[in-house]
Amino acid sequence: MPRTGLSAEQLKEKAIDATLVRVRRDGHDKVRLSDVARDIGVSHAALYPHFADKAALFDAMLERWLRDSTESLAAVTRRSGDAQARIVDWFVTLYRMKRSRALDDPAPFRAFDVASAVEKPFAIAHVKDLLGQLQELLAEAGVKDAREKADLLFRATAAFHHPTLVTQSAHDDLEPQLRAIVRLMLRGMTSK
Incomplete structure (x- = not known):
């Protein structure tokens, strides 16, 4: 000690x-x-x-901050019920967390945006964790090529979770548009 x-x-x-x-x-x-x-x-x-320095301290702070997000989304992934509904819920949960942090906790959110922009390892690992969760949900929903589709769906919804884009639109509630986009993409991914 x-x-x-x-x-x-x-x-x-x-x-x-x-x-x-x-x-x-x-x-x-x-x-x-x-x-x-x-x-x-x-x-x-x-x-x-x-x-080692201020940057390492900030990285540790943001890593812990992101861990809370990852755990909240993992809880959505583990829920029972319709996989497609949980995918929509997963995206809505992600959006709500990011929007809330942009509005209510802006300074750490800006620090996270900077860390994401310079591709800090913990930010990359965070995205990898999220993609893994999404892939798991898509596979459960019967989507073929779930890994590829997870990446596609994540990129298509970037306006709702990328820190810079969320900050730009945080004062507007875009949740209805997010729900519609995710449902539309899921319908296309699961149609025969």
Whole structure:
């Protein structure tokens, strides 16, 4: 245990929590590792074993932030019932989360947008996880070539989940259009 009385994992989580608070308050450009360390009562040197620099700390914050999204969508995937209805629900859940974060938690959402644009490994892994969930649902719905179709459907609905595009339209509720697009594409994918 470090002299803080916290385990290494506790210190790491506390630093991530403090970073999220600072990002929300000051924006991601103004957050410094030394400020986060001061907020949690340690020297900035105590953070270096866990985060090589500010970018690594931000990556950890966003990775945890995205994990919540991935888990919420996985819950939709695991539900019972009609697979096509769950696919629509999956997209609606994704859209609602992204839109809510764009409106209610804009600073971390902008940081996520930047991370996505520079193709950070955790952002790539997040998309891969989402595509895996979607592929599983499509296969359950009887869609042939589910992997290929998952990619196609995900790309076709980018306006409803890509961070830049969601931010641009967040003040408009596009959920009815999303539902119609997904249903239309599913009808085409499942027709004989």
